[in-house]
Amino acid sequence: MTPIDTRIFLTGATGYLGGSVLSRLIEHPTYEHTEIWVLIRPSNESKIPVFRSLGVKTVLGTYDDLDLLEDQAAHADIVFACADADNLPGAQAILKGMRMKHERTGVQPLLIHTSGTGVLIDDAKGLHSTDIIYDDMNPDQIDSLPPTQPHRNVDLAILKADRDHYVKSYIILPSTVYSHAKTKLVALGVQNPRSIQIPMLIRAGLVKGQGGVVGKGENIWPNVHIGDVSDLFIVVYENALLDKAAHGREGFYFGENGEHKMYDVSKAVAQALHELGKGRSPEPEPFTEDDYEHFGRSNLEYLGTNSRCRGRRGRLLGWKPKYTTENVLKSIKFEAEYVIQHEKA
Structure with a gap:
């Protein structure tokens, strides 16, 4: 039997982005030594046998099941949060579980969280452009974003967890993601292939x-193609495993091309x-x-x-x-x- 070195908990497995990231993780060389658990909504329960056939373990629930999120995060070495970037209670439950993991093992688990460039929006109403361009190599500029911006309250909670040294956080911010996803999970009928x-x-x-x-x-x-932004998640994942990816306030990664x-x-x-x-x-x-x-x-x-x-x-x-x-x-x-x-x- 192959020894399991890493346990991953991933949310959004049937979604456009989360399913694309999961497909890449299943095909990744690390998969042989990784146990992946995914959160599946009760409405998607019929899809569970497909995930199991791929070797992916499932847990039935939603972002409202805070105890469940906490428990899964408490047993994970890495969390990929690929759903509901504005759900603060859900994010806090995941962070609480990751704190428990750190207290039990002394190791900082990794959180790869999906935010979005909606955090940068203004109120232009289509009437004008802007010269303000945010650079993910400029953490001071990102720090200036008001807490009232979309996604920002969740991002700030994650940053605090990183500052408190019980999590290493990597926040990926996709922009306008486009094109139909073409993954194994789409082919098997369990992933939404479409953007928003x-x-x-x-x-x-x-x-x-x-x-x-x-x-x-x-x-x-x-803008960013669904294939390209999925690759960004994997590049961050690979470098985070090697401790080569910046995290915390320097761990914002804009997905744009x-x-x-x-x-x-x-x-x-x-x-x-x-x-x-x-x-x-x-x-x-x-x-x-x-x-x-x-x-x-x-x-x-x-x-x-x-x-x-x-x-x-x-x-x-x-x-x-x-x-x-x-x-x-x-x-x-x-x-x-x-x-x-x-x-x-």
Whole structure:
């Protein structure tokens, strides 16, 4: 029997990002000596046999099951938190368990946590861009982020745990993640293959009957392909195992490989919907008050924010993203076709 050297607890195993990271861990050379436990929602209980067939152990529960999260974290050498970046009680339960692990063993467990560049957003409403670009090699700049920003309260709790020396924390911040995931778990039917932001814009266009844009679409966001950002998690993981990856306040890793003006994405959506007979014009039209009312103001206004960053820290560890903004724009028609085919407009 192969000896187990490392126990991993991973959340978000059936999700777009978490499933992609888990697929890479299963295929990684360390898997032979690793025991992986994943959190599965009761609604996904039917998927458990597939995970077990891959050698992945499962525990049934949600982020509301705080005792369960604490217990799993207390027995893990590494936690990959790939779900619910805004759930502070869930994060605190994981940290409490990791503190117990440290007190019992004297070893600092590793926490690879998923945040997001939503922590950088402003209130532009699509009317302007910004010259403020955050650099993950500048911890003082990241420290300046207000605690009221999205994800920030969870990030700060994790940073405190690192300062208290019972956890080594590595916070990965994906940006606009795009393209369908193509993993073993997707092929087996247990992972969501789809992203969030661009399909959200497509759905709003379908409801409107025309590709739309928030304000003037002057705001700017970074982007990253699902394959590239999954690779970033693995690069951080490999370097953390060797104690070569910075952690704590210097352990922020932006997942980006270029950026786009939202008008360009909105125009690509409008063109795709027009070509598919679902839009009046190939030029995007500003969303109206009725559109905000119908689709949700907070959802659309989020698409009008600025979020700019540079991900240098991961690259210094060896991360080599391949896909660019050109790939974002090329992916949109396929996304539109998929939404039209698989969802009710």
